[in-house]
Amino acid sequence: MTDSLEKRLENALLNGSKSDKKIANFMKGALNDLPFETASSVATKVKVSEATVGRFCRTLGYASFKDLKSHLQNDIAHNPWLMSDRLRELQDSAAGDDTGLTRGMELEIAGVVSVYEIARSAEWQQVVERLANIHRVFVAGFQTERGIAQYFANQLQYIRDRVTLLDLSGGNFVEALVSDGDACLVMFEARRYSRLAKVLAQEAQAAGIPVTLVTDVYCDWGFAAADEVFAVPTQFNQFWDSTALMASLSNLMINGVFKELGPEVDLRLEKIARLYGRVTGHVGDPLTQVAK
Amino acid sequence: MTDSLEKRLENALLNGSKSDKKIANFMKGALNDLPFETASSVATKVKVSEATVGRFCRTLGYASFKDLKSHLQNDIAHNPWLMSDRLRELQDSAAGDDTGLTRGMELEIAGVVSVYEIARSAEWQQVVERLANIHRVFVAGFQTERGIAQYFANQLQYIRDRVTLLDLSGGNFVEALVSDGDACLVMFEARRYSRLAKVLAQEAQAAGIPVTLVTDVYCDWGFAAADEVFAVPTQFNQFWDSTALMASLSNLMINGVFKELGPEVDLRLEKIARLYGRVTGHVGDPLTQVAK
DNA sequence: GATTGAATGAAATATTTCTTGCAATTTGGT
DNA sequence: ACCAAATTGCAAGAAATATTTCATTCAATC
Numbered sequence: 001m002t003d004s005l006e007k008r009l010e011n012a013l014l015n016g017s018k019s020d021k022k023i024a025n026f027m028k029g030a031l032n033d034l035p036f037e038t039a040s041s042v043a044t045k046v047k048v049s050e051a052t053v054g055r056f057c058r059t060l061g062y063a064s065f066k067d068l069k070s071h072l073q074n075d076i077a078h079n080p081w082l083m084s085d086r087l088r089e090l091q092d093s094a095a096g097d098d099t100g101l102t103r104g105m106e107l108e109i110a111g112v113v114s115v116y117e118i119a120r121s122a123e124w125q126q127v128v129e130r131l132a133n134i135h136r137v138f139v140a141g142f143q144t145e146r147g148i149a150q151y152f153a154n155q156l157q158y159i160r161d162r163v164t165l166l167d168l169s170g171g172n173f174v175e176a177l178v179s180d181g182d183a184c185l186v187m188f189e190a191r192r193y194s195r196l197a198k199v200l201a202q203e204a205q206a207a208g209i210p211v212t213l214v215t216d217v218y219c220d221w222g223f224a225a226a227d228e229v230f231a232v233p234t235q236f237n238q239f240w241d242s243t244a245l246m247a248s249l250s251n252l253m254i255n256g257v258f259k260e261l262g263p264e265v266d267l268r269l270e271k272i273a274r275l276y277g278r279v280t281g282h283v284g285d286p287l288t289q290v291a292k
Numbered sequence: 293m294t295d296s297l298e299k300r301l302e303n304a305l306l307n308g309s310k311s312d313k314k315i316a317n318f319m320k321g322a323l324n325d326l327p328f329e330t331a332s333s334v335a336t337k338v339k340v341s342e343a344t345v346g347r348f349c350r351t352l353g354y355a356s357f358k359d360l361k362s363h364l365q366n367d368i369a370h371n372p373w374l375m376s377d378r379l380r381e382l383q384d385s386a387a388g389d390d391t392g393l394t395r396g397m398e399l400e401i402a403g404v405v406s407v408y409e410i411a412r413s414a415e416w417q418q419v420v421e422r423l424a425n426i427h428r429v430f431v432a433g434f435q436t437e438r439g440i441a442q443y444f445a446n447q448l449q450y451i452r453d454r455v456t457l458l459d460l461s462g463g464n465f466v467e468a469l470v471s472d473g474d475a476c477l478v479m480f481e482a483r484r485y486s487r488l489a490k491v492l493a494q495e496a497q498a499a500g501i502p503v504t505l506v507t508d509v510y511c512d513w514g515f516a517a518a519d520e521v522f523a524v525p526t527q528f529n530q531f532w533d534s535t536a537l538m539a540s541l542s543n544l545m546i547n548g549v550f551k552e553l554g555p556e557v558d559l560r561l562e563k564i565a566r567l568y569g570r571v572t573g574h575v576g577d578p579l580t581q582v583a584k
Numbered sequence: 585g586a587t588t589g590a591a592t593g594a595a596a597t598a599t600t601t602c603t604t605g606c607a608a609t610t611t612g613g614t
Numbered sequence: 615a616c617c618a619a620a621t622t623g624c625a626a627g628a629a630a631t632a633t634t635t636c637a638t639t640c641a642a643t644c
């Protein structure tokens with residue numbers, strides 16, 4: 001029994017119990033972070049009790065989680081844990097056949113920084129409070145950003161009521177907007193900007209509905225048609241603009257609203273999860289087995 | 293005072309007291325082993341009392357040795373070839389009133405690095421080629437990741453034919469899968485995993501369809517049910533897991549497929565943009581004014 | 585050489601991390 | 615559907631790791 005940790009983990013992945021698999025899988029996926037973890041931190045992350053983590057390590061043949069870690073030190077001594085080493089590695093491996101990936105990563109990292117800068121602005125706080133308190137929220141996205149809009153809307157729906165993702169198929173969204181006084185609109189859009197986006201923003205503003213626009217840095221009509229404009233970086237050395245960071249921004253926004261709403265959101269979350277569990281089921285739910 | 297650990301150590305090496313120098317010197321030389329050490333193990337090795345190690349960490353600006361280690365884990369900031377000024381500025385400005393935002397940013401940046409590491413793996417290349425060449429692509433996403441799936445599918449549709457975003461309302465996706473031989477499936481999912489996700493993956497595999505799963509590091513059923521599993525980091529110090537980086541991964545994937553397909557994609561892109569322009573219109577298009 | 589202030593280690597205390605025993609739950613086989 | 619075996623979480627206890635206090639040492643200044 002002098003296998004490497006990885007071997008043992010894979011073995012556990014096949015033969016282990018349910019919790020064992022969870023732990024093994026997590027460890028396998030997070031080998032780099034393992035040295036920084038403790039038995040209890042792992043336990044929390046995979047939602048298992050500390051005791052189980054300890055026992056798991058023992059079934060693997062180590063004396064404890066600590067013992068496992070110290071073997072890790074020797075076992076895979078060439079695995080870089082330190083972020084700086086990992087970066088260096090990326091850099092090196094990219095040195096020859098560079099596909100521009102490394103440069104893209106630098107840009108995307110810079111983009112993340114920008115997004116977090118946005119999240120510190122006064123405008124941001126204003127939007128967060130509005131999303132927490134206003135009666136009704138509409139969300140819209142165009143072209144490829146439809147997905148981002150849906151992502152945002154779905155998450156917001158988890159933590160509050162009356163969130164509607166506008167269907168833009170026809171342009172039939174206008175009546176939805178005039179129907180209600182106390183509402184706001186969040187839009188996701190990047191070039192080439194859909195004509196609908198501008199129309200929608202203008203109609204909304206005309207109806208007295210505050211408009212928040214998440215877009216790229218090239219959008220020139222946004223400032224006129226929206227109350228707040230959050231411009232996220234989109235050029236990461238890829239063949240076309242990437243609006244991926246809008247998702248990061250969305251999450252930050254959701255997080256802000258969550259904190260604004262306070263603890264009672266938890267109840268709602270739990271309720272929704274339970275409902276989903278009833279209707280569709282989660283992996284591992286014993287109660288929702290479907291008849292064969 | 294937002295220098296990197298290495299900088300701080302060097303500083304201590306010059307200005308520190310006798311013990312400080314001993315400790316600093318040791319740490320500098322054993323950076324890679326540091327994650328495995330504890331305050332007392334260091335104390336023993338350097339022949340200093342534990343207390344001194346603790347104090348040393350505090351003079352360096354960390355709360356404890358443990359805190360120092362956790363900074364080591366994703367210390368992006370001290371990589372000069374990455375960001376620098378703005379990042380540092382942001383960290384400084386956040387020094388006091390922190391809401392955990394800065395910590396979250398560090399984690400998310402580290403996450404971006406992980407995603408780019410994934411994009412260099414052999415599995416990745418395999419998926420890219422498959423997506424470029426296979427006859428038919430199905431995309432699926434569950435719960436909040438539906439949006440990401442849509443985002444991915446939309447973009448893929450821009451550069452190739454026969455991409456279908458599966459509608460999961462009923463579970464009626466199964467016939468879609470058996471209908472065709474030469475197809476593959478890309479799934480986005482994070483915990484709590486929808487039961488549908490697992491079922492779909494298994495059905496697909498049973499039908500001989502390669503399955504690629506983009507998920508978080510906690511997914512334990514993925515390895516059994518999917519051909520490739522890309523585990524993206526999701527914990528950024530927010531109240532719940534953020535799957536935002538899946539969007540970044542999506543874009544990288546699209547970019548890869550694009551390059552694989554070669555230049556003739558441009559034609560397709562142009563055609564689609566023109567079509568969209570006709571039907572809905574882009575901002576600034578003079579031809580698509582609607583009659584008032 | 586005396587005085588002061590910083591630095592240090594030892595011991596006591598606090599905190600974190602791990603293990604163990606036990607009850608409850610789940611699993612797998614009949 | 616039932617039962618036995620395995621698995622798991624909880625809670626209490628044990629061990630480890632870290633912090634604080636305090637008396638001592640050391641070094642610099644006068």
